[in-house]
Amino acid sequence: MLKTERQQSILAMCDRYGTITVKFIQETLAVSDMTIRRDLEELARKKKLLRVHGGAQKMSPQKGISSSFSTIEANELSHSEKKKLHTIEKEYIAKNAAAHINEEDDTIFLGSGTTIELMTQYIKQSSLRIVTNSLPVFNLLSETKKHELYLIGGLYREKTGAFVGSIANEAVQKIGIKKAFVGVNGLKGPEVSNFSIEEGTLQKIVLDNAAEKCLVSDANKFDHSDFYTFYDLRKIDSLFTDATLSAELKSFYQQYTNVIQ
Template sequence: MLKTERWAFILKTVNRNGTVSLRDLEQQLHVSRMTLRRDVNEMAEKGQLIRIRGGAQSVHQQGHELARRSKTTLNLPAKRAIAKVAVNRIQPNATIYIGPGTTLERMSEFFVTRNVRIVTSSLPVFNAFRHLKVRDLVMVGGFYREMSDTFIGSIANEMIQKLNFQASFISLNGLADERLMTANSAEGELQRLALEHAQQRIVLADASKFERNDFYTFYALARIDELITDSNLSPELQKKYQQLTALTVAPPLT
């Protein structure tokens, strides 16, 4: 079995079950434990899973949401590569929504177009862009959710419903069975509204988010205009999702 095939199987298994033991992987893949331990170590270094004694744990187990501060360094090269591609989708004079998420925060690093209006519910996104002197920067208010450093609730929803965007850029916690999922229903509802009020609906998701379930489904993959991911996504999953949506694989940054 090829290394890429092993990694795809390990990632799918750990994201589905939350944890997996080296013993179980050894029995299922018929590969030496030494090889599997090396695979898990390398995958942990890339932020695709968490190495634990005797096996591995999902970076984001369903029902166990990681705080934003714990995500900032996970899969960082992949997130930056995705963000660079996403920035190229922004047209001059556009009004865009940028949702919460550590991948979306990275868009500010590659931002060139200044003549845009940016709307966000994410405090870190707001702080990242306020130094760039864009045309307008709008912060959506509401109830503050510390876990994701974002504003949610009826006040935020009402504000988004009155706005229109040329493009909405959002991220997610899980993507499986053609469903976009997140850990919090109120946050998911705000994401849904931002997508509904956009002409272009663009989703940013690193490879670790694929084939993983989470608590709340907020949108259907079929309604997305583009899905941007990174080159760590296995060839098998790339082929699968190319048949379901407009998939863009961001090349690694040099």
């Protein structure tokens, strides 16, 4: 491959994914590590991309809360609207994620979101300690009368049915969590984002405190950003998604975490 073709390919990958690593470029283009690094340095000097540790990032015309801000949703969907979207895919993810809960008496955190709500019907254990800031999740689990349930209180967000804010943040900081399951609105390179700063702040605290950190996301949220970037995908242990995720995107995101379909 000629140098110009190689660099055009690198820029195209940067444009598509936002952030790319040297390893990913090397595997995609089948060229040496040193060649890629020289290309990245040259492209950075020409201000065609931004050189970052271990790779490169798309040049952004604006700086904001999220550095790869290519897709911002103007309006957050309501809880009822979200329940109607990608129902088959969410069911698939929920089954796989729930199967990852494999020990009795664990302390589990379940965040807000329609996929996590579906998880509640597939949890097989009968003696879990479950912590949640989601009123719908709490209501669904309370009907089973099987688990020790803790509902984190705070400011109520009707859009998602979640409690957030300083009261909720203080409460989750004091809880030791074995496995945490959190939903997302967007995945763009290593950046994990959602619509709400308040929910994102709580989710970050939960994930930082959890021994095992898990995300759930249907395939249409990959390669997109939402308003607030709250976590780094490289810190996540498992990312549960559905079978419609393309092999190319799975390969790209595997460099950051374990993608489970």
